[in-house]
Amino acid sequence: xxxxxxxxxxxxxxxxxxxxxxxxxxxxxxxxxxxxxxxxxxxxxxxxxxxxxxxxxxxxxxxxxxxxxxxxxxxxxxxxxxxxxxxxxxxxxxxxxxxxxxxxxxxxxxxxxxxxxxxxxxxxxxxxxxxxxxxxxxxxxxxxxxxxxxxxxxxxxxxxxxxxxxxxxxxxxxxxxxxxxxxxxxxxxxxxxxxxxxxxxxxxxxxxxxxxxxxxxxxxxxxxxxxxxxxxxxxxxxxxxxxxxxxxxxxxxxxxxxxxxxxxxxxxxxxxxxxxxxxxxxxxxxxxxxxxxxxxxxxxxxxxxxxxxxxxxxxxxxxxxxxxxxxxxxxxxxxxxxxxxxxxxxxxxxxxxxxxxxxxxx
Amino acid sequence: xxxxxxxxxxxxxxxxxxxxxxxxxxxxxxxxxxxxxxxxxxxxxxxxxxxxxxxxxxxxxxxxxxxxxxxxxxxxxxxxxxxxxxxxxxxxxxxxxxxxxxxxxxxxxxxxxxxxxxxxxxxxxxxxxxxxxxxxxxxxxxxxxxxxxxxxxxxxxxxxxxxxxxxxxxxxxxxxxxxxxxxxxxxxxxxxxxxxxxxxxxxxxxxxxxxxxxxxxxxxxxxxxxxxxxxxxxxxxxxxxxxxxxxxxxxxxxxxxxxxxxxxxxxxxxxxxxxxxxxxxxxxxxxxxxxxxxxxxxxxxxxxxxxxxxxxxxxxxxxxxxxxxxxxxxxxxxxxxxxxxxxxxxxxxxxxxxxxxxxxxx
Numbered sequence: 001x002x003x004x005x006x007x008x009x010x011x012x013x014x015x016x017x018x019x020x021x022x023x024x025x026x027x028x029x030x031x032x033x034x035x036x037x038x039x040x041x042x043x044x045x046x047x048x049x050x051x052x053x054x055x056x057x058x059x060x061x062x063x064x065x066x067x068x069x070x071x072x073x074x075x076x077x078x079x080x081x082x083x084x085x086x087x088x089x090x091x092x093x094x095x096x097x098x099x100x101x102x103x104x105x106x107x108x109x110x111x112x113x114x115x116x117x118x119x120x121x122x123x124x125x126x127x128x129x130x131x132x133x134x135x136x137x138x139x140x141x142x143x144x145x146x147x148x149x150x151x152x153x154x155x156x157x158x159x160x161x162x163x164x165x166x167x168x169x170x171x172x173x174x175x176x177x178x179x180x181x182x183x184x185x186x187x188x189x190x191x192x193x194x195x196x197x198x199x200x201x202x203x204x205x206x207x208x209x210x211x212x213x214x215x216x217x218x219x220x221x222x223x224x225x226x227x228x229x230x231x232x233x234x235x236x237x238x239x240x241x242x243x244x245x246x247x248x249x250x251x252x253x254x255x256x257x258x259x260x261x262x263x264x265x266x267x268x269x270x271x272x273x274x275x276x277x278x279x280x281x282x283x284x285x286x287x288x289x290x291x292x293x294x295x296x297x298x299x300x301x302x303x304x305x306x307x308x309x310x311x312x313x314x315x316x317x318x319x320x321x322x323x324x325x326x327x328x329x330x331x332x333x334x335x336x337x338x339x340x341x342x343x344x345x346x347x348x349x350x351x352x353x354x355x356x357x358x359x360x361x362x
Numbered sequence: 363x364x365x366x367x368x369x370x371x372x373x374x375x376x377x378x379x380x381x382x383x384x385x386x387x388x389x390x391x392x393x394x395x396x397x398x399x400x401x402x403x404x405x406x407x408x409x410x411x412x413x414x415x416x417x418x419x420x421x422x423x424x425x426x427x428x429x430x431x432x433x434x435x436x437x438x439x440x441x442x443x444x445x446x447x448x449x450x451x452x453x454x455x456x457x458x459x460x461x462x463x464x465x466x467x468x469x470x471x472x473x474x475x476x477x478x479x480x481x482x483x484x485x486x487x488x489x490x491x492x493x494x495x496x497x498x499x500x501x502x503x504x505x506x507x508x509x510x511x512x513x514x515x516x517x518x519x520x521x522x523x524x525x526x527x528x529x530x531x532x533x534x535x536x537x538x539x540x541x542x543x544x545x546x547x548x549x550x551x552x553x554x555x556x557x558x559x560x561x562x563x564x565x566x567x568x569x570x571x572x573x574x575x576x577x578x579x580x581x582x583x584x585x586x587x588x589x590x591x592x593x594x595x596x597x598x599x600x601x602x603x604x605x606x607x608x609x610x611x612x613x614x615x616x617x618x619x620x621x622x623x624x625x626x627x628x629x630x631x632x633x634x635x636x637x638x639x640x641x642x643x644x645x646x647x648x649x650x651x652x653x654x655x656x657x658x659x660x661x662x663x664x665x666x667x668x669x670x671x672x673x674x675x676x677x678x679x680x681x682x683x684x685x686x687x688x689x690x691x692x693x694x695x696x697x698x699x700x701x702x703x704x705x706x707x708x709x710x711x712x713x714x715x716x717x718x719x720x721x722x723x724x
Contacts, residue, residue, distance in 0.1 A: 036676065040683040065651065065676040072652045073672045081668045289427065290434045306443045310435045314398065314427040321402040321686055 001138075001178045001205055003237055007347045011229065011256040014346040017237055019085045019137050019178070021077070023052065026237065026258035027346075029244075029339045030055040030087060031332055032266065035064060036080040039266050040321075040328040043082040049301065049333045050340065053085040053137075055261045058130050059094030062122070063113050067133035075135030087261075088136035090127045090169075090182075093210070093242070096145045104144065104161070124168035132174045140208065141169040143182040148215040155186035163198040170202050178205040180239060186211060187220050189227050196231035207232045208239035209257070213248075222251055229255035246275075246338060246362050250355045253342060265335045269327035272316045275334040279361050283327070288313040301333035302326075363500075363540045363567055365599055369709045373591065373618040376708040379599060381447045381499050381540070383439070385414065388599065388620035389708075391606075391701045392417040392449060393694055394628065397426060398442040401628050402683075402690040405444040411663065411695045412702065415447040415499075417623045420492050421456030424484070425475050429495035437497030449623075450498035452489045452531075452544075455572070455604070458507045466506065466523070486530035494536045502570065503531040505544040510577040517548035525560040532564050540567040542601060548573060549582050551589050558593035569594045570601035571619070575610075584613050591617035608637075608700060609724050612717045615704060627697045631689035634678045637696040641723050645689070650675040663695035664688075 002018040015026040031038045031046060033054045038046055046054065056076060061067060073079045076086055092109075095102060099111035108123020122130075127142035142165045146158040162184045173179045181204035185191030199207065209228045212221050225240065225248075232238045237259055240252040244262015252260060265275065272283045276296035283295070291309035303312070303326040315323040338358075345354035364380040377388040393400045393408060395416045400408055408416065418438060423429060435441045438448055454471075457464060461473035470485020484492075489504035504527045508520040524546045535541045543566035547553030561569065571590045574583050587602065587610075594600045599621055602614040606624015614622065627637065634645045638658035645657070653671035665674070665688040677685040700720075707716035 035680045035682060036673070037682050037684045042684065042687065064680055065672070069652050069672060069676070073654055073670055079670070079673050081673075290431050292435055308435055308441070310427070310431060311398070311441050311443075314431070318397045318426055320397060320399050321683060322399045322404065324683055325404065325687075 003206075003235065005235070007349075009346045009349050009351040010254070012253045012346045012351045013256060013258055014343045015237065015258055020176070021083060021085045021137055024085060025052065025343060027249075027253050027339050027342055028053060028259050029249075029335050030259065030261040031335075032057075032261055032263045033080065033082075033086075034060050034263075036061060036070070036076065038328075038332075039270065040324045041266075041332070043080065045329060046082070046332070047084070049329070050336045051084070051332070053087060054082065055087050055089065056080075056134065056136065057091070057094060058088050058127065058134070059091035059098065059122075061088075061134060062091060062130050063115055063120075067130040071133040071135070077135065085137040086134075087138040088131045088134055088140065089241075090140040090142040091122050091130070092127070092140075092143045092182075093145050095122060096147070097214075106161075106164075108142075124165045125172060128169050128172040128174070132177065136177065138178045138180060138206070139174075140180050141166040141182055141204070143184055143210050145211050145214070146184065146186045148186070150186045152188055152191075155184075155188055155191050158186070159184050159191050159195050159198075162195065163202075166199055166204075167202050170204070180204055180206040180208050180237075182208045182210040182241070183228055183231070184211045187216060187224060189224075192224060192228050193231060196228065200231075200233060204236070206237035206239060206259075208241050210241050212240070213242050218248070221248065225252050225257070226255050229257055232256075244335075246335075247359060250342070250358065253346075253351070254355065265331035266328050269331040270324045272323075272327065274327060275331055277361070283309070283312050283316050285313070295330055296334075299330065299334065301330050303330040303333075365568075365597065367597070371708045371711050371713040372616070374615050374708045374713045375618060375620055376705045377599065377620055382538075383445060383447045383499055386447060387414065387705060389611075389615050389701050389704055390415060390621050391611075391697050392621065392623040393697075394419075394623055394625045395442065395444075395448075396422050396625075398423060398432070398438065400690075400694075401632065402686040403694070405442065407691060408444070408694070409446070411691070412698045413446070413694070415449060416444065417449050417451065418496065418498065419453070419456060420450050420489065420496070421453035421460065421484075423496060424453060424492050425477055425482075429492040433495040433497070439497065447499040448496075449500040450493045450496050450502065451603075452493070452502040452504040453484050454489070454502075454505045454544075455507050457484060458509070459576075468523075468526075470504075486527045487534060490531050490534040490536070494539065498539065500540045500542060500568070501531075501536075502542050503528040503544055503566070505546055505572050507573050507576070508546065508548045510548070512548045514550055514553075517546075517550055517553050520548070521546050521553050521557045521560075524557065525564075528561055528566075529564050532566070542566055542568040542570050542599075544570045544572040544603070545590055545593070546573045549578060549586055551586075554586060554590050555593060558590065562593075562595060566598070568599035568601060568621075570603050570621075572603050574602070575604050580610070583610065587614050587617050587619070591619055594618070606697075608697075609721060612704070612720065615708075615713070616717065627693035628690050631693040632686045634685075634689065636689060637693055639723070645671070645674050645678050647675070657692055658696075661692065661696065663692050665692040665695075
C-alpha cells in the first residue's frame with residue numbers, strides 16, 4: 001500500500017493511497033456496509049457518487065452468513081459486487097457494544113450473539129482468520145474497547161490487552177492484506193500516549209484512534225482527537241474510527257486524521273433526516289407537502305435532480321422502499337462531496353475558512 | 363390513442379397502441395405503482411427492463427398524498443419521475459376490498475379510509491376528477507365490484523349501477539385522457555353478456571373485465587375469461603384487471619386479452635419467492651447458502667448478472683433493502699420478458715407451444 005501526502009494545510013492533510021484495488025483520496029469517508037451491503041444502495045450507485053472505499057463489519061459477517069460462506073462465495077468483494085477497496089473492522093467494537101454477555105480472557109473474548117444468543121469466541125487469531133477469509137484490503141487488529149466511563153485502572157488493563165493482541169495480530173498478518181493498529185486509552189492522555197508508542201513500536205500500515213464516540217462528552221472526545229493525532233506517524237494513514245458527525249470530522253481533519261466511517265448519513269436517511277447546503281432538514285415536515293423544489297437546489301445528486309420535496313415527503317410517510325433509496329443516495333452524495341470539497345480546500349490552503357463556513361451551517 | 367392489431371394467432375393478439383407518451387406493445391404487463399412508486403424500484407430501472415406502462419391506484423393516491431397535492435406537483439408523471447404511459451384505476455376495487463365500512467348509494471360510495479378511519483365519498487364525478495387531477499394517460503370508469511360469492515340479484519344490481527356510473531364517467535371524460543369501460547356481472551354468463559353490451563353501447567377507448575380474481579375458484583375465473591373476451595370489440599384494447607398468475611395470463615391471452623396488471627411479481631419478490639426458467643424458487647432455502655451460481659442462469663437481469671444465490675439468500679435473511687431491490691428487479695424482468703416472448707410467439711404463430719411449454723414449468 002503506497003501512501004503519499006499531496007498537500008498539508010496546517011495539520012490537515014490531503015493524501016492519496018494506492019491499494020491493489022484502486023486509489024483512495026483523503027480525507028476519505030467510508031460508507032458502512034455492515035452486512036455486506038451499504039443499506040439501501042447498489043454498489044454501482046456508490047461508485048457513481050464517488051465512494052472509493054467502504055467498511056464492512058467482521059462481527060456481523062462472522063455471525064451472518066459466516067466468513068467461510070463468504071470465502072466459498074469468492075470473498076467479500078465478489079460476494080457483494082464491489083471491486084474497490086474494503087476495510088474490515090476487527091469485530092472488537094461490536095463484541096463490546098452489541099453482544100449481551102462477554103467474558104474477556106487473555107487470549108480473546110467469549111460473547112453471546114445478539115441474534116440468537118449462541119456463544120462465540122474471538123481472539124487475535126480468530127479476528128485475523130475471519131478478516132483473511134473475507135479478503136478485505138485493510139484489516140484492523142483486534143482491540144479491547146473500554147466503555148465510557150472507565151476507571152484509569154480498567155483503561156490501563158484494556159490498553160495492555162490491546163497491545164498484546166495487536167502484537168499477535170501483527171504476527172498473523174497476511175501478506176496481501178494491509179493491517180492497521182488501533183490506539184486505545186479511554187480519555188486519559190497519558191494512556192493514549194503510551195498506547196500510541198506501543199502500537200507504533202509494533203509497526204503497522206496505518207493507525208486508528210479507537211474507543212471514541214462511545215458516550216463521552218463532545219469536549220472530551222475533541223480533546224482526545226487533538227491529543228492522539230500528533231502521536232501517530234506522519235507518513236501513514238490515520239483513521240478516526242466511527243466518527244461521522246461532520247463537525248467532529250472537521251476537527252479530526254484539522255488534527256491530522258485522514259479516514260472516517262460512520263452510519264450517520266445512511267441511518268439518518270432512513271429516518272428522513274437529510275443533509276443540505278443550508279443544514280439538516282426533516283423531510284416529513286408538513287411545509288414540504290406540495291413543495292415542487294428539489295431537496296437541495298445546490299445538490300447534483302440523482303434525488304435532487306429528479307424528485308420534488310413533496311414527492312420525497314410522500315414516499316417517506318408512506319414508508320416506501322424508494323424513500324430509503326433516494327434519501328440514502330442524497331445523504332451519501334452530500335457526505336462524499338463534503339469530503340471532496342474539504343480535500344480541495346486543503347489543497348488550496350483554505351481549509352480553515354471551509355471549516356468556519358460549515359460550522360455555521362451544521 | 364391509436365390501436366393496431368399486428369398479428370393474431372387463433373384468438374391471441376399482438377397489438378401496438380400509441381399514446382401521447384409512447385408506444386405500448388401487447389400483450390402488456392403493467393407493473394403496479396400503488397402509491398406513485400413501483401415498490402423498491404426507481405423509474406429508470408423499470409424503463410431499462412422494458413416496462414412501457416404502469417398502473418397507479420386512485421384510491422391510495424387520493425388518500426395519500428391527495429390528488430390536489432399531486433396536481434400541484436405537476437401531475438402523476440412528474441411527481442413520480444415516470445414519463446411513459448400510466449393507467450389509473452378508478453378506486454372502485456379498493457373501495458370495495460380495502461375500506462372497512464362502505465355504503466353504496468346511487469351516486470357513489472361512502473367509505474372509511476383503511477389508514478385513519480376518516481369518511482370519504484367517491485362517485486363517478488369524483489373518480490373522474492381525481493384521475494384528471496392525477497393526469498394519467500388512461501382512466502378507468504368507476505365500477506361496482508361485487509364480492510365472491512354474490513347472488514344473482516346482487517350481481518344484477520351491481521351491474522346496473524356499473525352501467526349507470528360508466529355512462530356518467532363517459533359524460534365527464536377529459537379530452538386528453540383515454541377512458542376504458544369495465545365489464546362486471548360476477549360469475550353469471552348472461553350478466554357478463556349484458557354488461558358487455560351496455561358498456562360497449564356507451565363506447566370507450568378500451569374495455570376491461572373486472573370482478574375476477576376476487577376469491578372464486580380458478581375454473582370459474584377461467585370460464586369467465588373465455589366468456590368475456592369474445593364479447594369485447596376486436597378493434598380496442600382488452601384489459602384483464604388484476605390477473606397476474608402467469609398460467610391465468612396465458613389463458614387470458616389465449617382468450618384474446620391484451621393487458622394485465624398484478625402485484626404478484628413485486629410482492630413475491632419482497633417475500634423471497636422468485637420466478638425462474640425452471641419454475642418458482644424460495645431464495646431462503648438452506649441449499650442456496652454457499653451457492654455461487656446466479657439465481658437463473660438463463661436470465662439476463664442485473665441481479666442474475668452480478669450476484670450469487672448465496673448472496674441473495676444472505677441479504678434476504680438479513681432483511682436488507684437491497685434484497686427487495688434485487689429480487690424485484692429479477693421478478694419484473696422475468697415477467698416483462700415472459701410477455702415479450704409471448705408476443706413474439708404470437709407473431710410467429712407459435713403461441714400454443716409457448717403456452718404448453720410454460721404450463722409444464724409454472
